[in-house]
């Protein structure tokens with residue numbers, strides 16, 4: 001398991017586009033943007049219009065916080081001080097199970113895994129967990145491998 005993230009060294013300031021998303025994580029809800037006109041979903045929530053139909057009538061979709069590990073990278077050199085004690089850690093892209101659309105589009109999110117490199121592989125199921133931070137207003141979603149899969153793939157070590 002990676003070391004702890006020192007959240008006291010991060011300053012997360014929700015803005016107009018993300019304040020509701022951070023309110024969701026505080027309530028242990030993993031939200032993605034959803035178009036109220038056509039139902040298309042996307043992440044991150046910083047784009048204020050639907051890429052499919054251009055509507056600006058947008059809302060939120062509460063996902064189940066489960067998905068499949070689509071890809072990952074292992075960070076060994078911390079870029080910011082908050083991660084000095086966390087290296088090596090895995091940043092993964094998770095394809096959300098309940099955001100697949102009829103046209104084949106999917107919604108992928110990024111997150112820091114609670115598992116270390118030896119435990120992750122592309123294709124494994126993952127579930128979100130929530131981590132308190134040093135800022136009572138901010139709850140950080142993290143991801144953890146939640147099962148096994150028949151076909152997985154790992155980057156060569």
Ligand SMILES: [Zn+2]
Nearest residue numbers: 035038050053
């Ligand atoms: Zn739309």
